[in-house]
Amino acid sequence: MANSKVWLIRGSSSGFGRSLTEAVLKKGDRVVATARKPEQLDDLVKQHPDAIAAVRLDVTNPQEVQAAVKLALNAFARIDILVNNAGYGAVGAIEEVSDEDIKRQFDTNFFGALNMTRAVLPTLREQRSGHILNISSLAGVVSFSGAGIYCATKFALEAVSEALAQEVKPLGIKVTNIEPGSFRTDFNGRSIVTSAHPIADYAGTSGRVIESNQAMDGNQPGDPVKAVTAMIQVVESESPPLRLALGEDAVNGITQKLDSMKAELEAWKSVSLSTRFEGETGGVASQSTT
Numbered sequence: 001m002a003n004s005k006v007w008l009i010r011g012s013s014s015g016f017g018r019s020l021t022e023a024v025l026k027k028g029d030r031v032v033a034t035a036r037k038p039e040q041l042d043d044l045v046k047q048h049p050d051a052i053a054a055v056r057l058d059v060t061n062p063q064e065v066q067a068a069v070k071l072a073l074n075a076f077a078r079i080d081i082l083v084n085n086a087g088y089g090a091v092g093a094i095e096e097v098s099d100e101d102i103k104r105q106f107d108t109n110f111f112g113a114l115n116m117t118r119a120v121l122p123t124l125r126e127q128r129s130g131h132i133l134n135i136s137s138l139a140g141v142v143s144f145s146g147a148g149i150y151c152a153t154k155f156a157l158e159a160v161s162e163a164l165a166q167e168v169k170p171l172g173i174k175v176t177n178i179e180p181g182s183f184r185t186d187f188n189g190r191s192i193v194t195s196a197h198p199i200a201d202y203a204g205t206s207g208r209v210i211e212s213n214q215a216m217d218g219n220q221p222g223d224p225v226k227a228v229t230a231m232i233q234v235v236e237s238e239s240p241p242l243r244l245a246l247g248e249d250a251v252n253g254i255t256q257k258l259d260s261m262k263a264e265l266e267a268w269k270s271v272s273l274s275t276r277f278e279g280e281t282g283g284v285a286s287q288s289t290t
């Protein structure tokens with residue numbers, strides 16, 4: 001127990017969150033497991049009464065976010081790993097998804113993760129240690145027709161993580177984006193919210209992608225238990241990556257994206273480089289905010 005780590009996992013009721021909660025308990029770590037219905041974790045609390053605190057958390061509720069961090073510290077006095085996992089997919093063509101559905105999607109997938117991260121950072125800074133795992137997606141690197149809003153939440157999470165990793169590295173804190181392809185959780189079933197206002201013109205593009213994703217429910221190639229084993233491997237690594245793709249579909253999709261970006265950058269390079277003031281020879285900043 002003395003060397004055991006303390007995990008704070010958002011969204012422990014099913015899928016990756018549930019599998020990860022079970023795996024870390026099995027290896028002797030302690031966990032603050034959050035769920036909108038914490039009674040869904042009663043079986044784990046019964047089996048590991050001293051190692052798990054089940055906490056009610058709707059990630060879109062800022063008061064509950066603060067309360068979950070307080071409870072974690074009261075229960076175990078530290079937090080070693082935060083896992084921003086809770087999320088769902090609002091699907092539909094960009095024009096089809098309602099303003100309200102877009103807002104709810106960002107509140108859960110992006111602001112939920114951002115608020116929890118900001119609430120935990122003071123503790124991690126004080127400890128001068130910690131690891132933030134953001135469950136991003138292949139969709140955090142590659143955007144798909146029919147899932148543009150979902151992808152936007154994951155791209156946003158990736159952007160924040162990339163900057164955060166640079167900010168907290170000198171303070172002993174690590175950040176990793178986990179980028180799964182298709183894994184057999186509840187995600188392609190109950191965690192997909194389809195736009196209520198389909199437009200016939202998009203049936204052949206976004207409509208087709210949505211249908212094939214729904215058809216995949218229950219047949220996804222990825223095993224969530226193996227995914228959480230990989231997440232634990234990342235946390236135990238001396239030099240964890242900023243990004244970890246999970247699954248052959250994720251590796252192939254990201255490779256194709258990188259190849260096509262590189263080819264397009266090369267093809268348009270002369271135009272890209274034609275925009276400097278005449279006679280200007282100043283150096284090029286390696287990092288800029290534009």
Ligand SMILES: NC(=O)c1ccc[n+]([C@@H]2O[C@H](COP(=O)([O-])OP(=O)(O)OC[C@H]3O[C@@H](n4cnc5c(N)ncnc54)[C@H](OP(=O)(O)O)[C@@H]3O)[C@@H](O)[C@H]2O)c1
Nearest residue numbers: 011013015016036058059086087137182183185186187191
């Ligand atoms: N499975 C995949 O193929 C896949 C691929 C790439 C990325 N991901 C990402 O993996 C993460 C976990 O999904 P999963 O695959 O494990 O699917 P899942 O089995 O459907 O689990 C989704 C989890 O998110 C929770 N959640 C959703 N909205 C919430 C809210 N407002 N407050 C608190 N909890 C909320 C759910 O809790 P409730 O039980 O209360 O609904 C559930 O615990 C998501 O961020 C998803 O984007 C999944």
